[in-house]
Amino acid sequence: MMYEAGLTVREIADRCHQNVATVHLHLQVREKYQTGLRAAHEAALNDRDPDRPSTKWRKCLEEVIHFQSDHGRLPRNEGDAQEQRLFSWIAVQRRSFNQGKMSKAKETLLGSVSDWATDTNQRDLDERWRAKLIDLQDFVSEFGTMPRYKNFVSEREHELGVWLHNQHQRRTEKKISEWRLELINAVLPEWKRRS
Template structure:
């Protein structure tokens, strides 16, 4: 089935509550294609996941699995962290324990979005950790920042160059070049978060240097 133009069949089926794995079986479309279409549609329309959840039939009781005992400890740590800071844990934090909490939550979120979270686990998390499916904008921004840093590091390792925002070879390089430029501006203005500065210094050596034509400093 072709999902080009408007909301395609795979996305309509997903919105109607049909699991992605079932869509693959019913349509014959490759699993990677179905998941990619759903992900793209979700990025464009955040209501897609809530519609899917609302329309999805509850799984048979026999499929339910017990929540691992260690989850209770991790959830309590996250609740304590939120009580202290008012925020969700960030993956770029200098604190090892905070990073571990953020990674644990990210894994659960990814499994839920892929519809791979075992039956019963979602309901338990909904009850024990309210709002876990909708991290704050600050958390989303923090996660996007880490993704950009990872992409910057990968780009420099692959090309031996800093990405350019003027005269970039493609849109991907331009986006990374702009991102690095913004971090340099924030540093000069004294508004770059300490955790982010430490991450840049430790992982992207020389990022503060002149942009030039995108060539890395010798």
Template sequence: MAAPNAEWVLMYRGGLTRSRIAALTRAPPSTVGYHLAMARAADPGLQTAHENAASTRARVSVQGVARMRQLVAMVQETGRYPSRTSPATDERSLAAWLERRRHDATAGTLAPAYRDGLAVLPDWQRPPRPVADEVRWQDRFAALVRYRAAGHDWPRHKTVPSGEEHDLGLWLHSQRQKAHRGDLHPAKAQALDKLLPGWRAGRQRGRKPRNGSGNSD
């Protein structure tokens, strides 16, 4: 194992003691102590950071560090932050974790380990507009998938003045326009084709509604 262990140093910086780190990682306390001693020698400010974090009782866990790494990997790979309305349970959990860290940062109680680890993400406390737009797109997409899975026909926006159907119909109309102009990102078009086949054409005249009733949706 390369010394010092980066994960142990991160946990120590966040206020955890040597014994706590050893217990969480199931490593011998003496081994953890050796790694931390090397880290303190290389970084004179580490001990102060540890004491400051411990004094504010900032909590950092192995699971929290894993969540942070998962978040960083996702944002760097996809260019977007997790959505709380995603159909994927893991992504919703990650979004909830990020929301708590944003709250901690606003309250001034964010653990230094999280602060330093999340610093690699641009403006993570308030996603930049392109990222926020992507999150909104994913939210609408997931909502439409659920709407169709519930047995509804394609949503309308002109004949329905408000409500979920209107909002989804307006969003779907926008995607069709972008696709027609060639402005829709290929990955988004592929996602729509895969999970919402027929989205380009929409409602068909004379077709029996999916829910089998006499109503149009």
């Protein structure tokens, strides 16, 4: 039945916990007695979603689930070879999902991995950006002026002045993301005027 439904020999072997060669041999014998079995299999296989979760894909998913369970986090790129391989696999899944190319079956199965669709590097960058904006807001509240990157009084002023200068440049070059621009405009409307 599984073969007629379009499952591959490897998928059947994995689901039945059998050797691939054993399943293959069984199906060869069955084809002698059930005419049209192979044609039905190939038709069903062609109708399946080309982005279906393969056995290899499912094994990678299991490894990621175990890794997250053992370490309390997703794999990172700076770990050992296995962790880097899992990190790369998740990055490929995330890219496929963000481009709208992922099958619903894979999306559903990945639901058991928390935070898999979040680009952790971008999330960290965004958190640091928000922290800088809060620090800038505190500075302006404390001193009543925007920080300067030239002729600064303290290292904190210099650091915030450089950061603010970079935001001005990104805005001018239209390289600042829309949400960042909206947030900085809402928090400090006077930031556009250079002091």
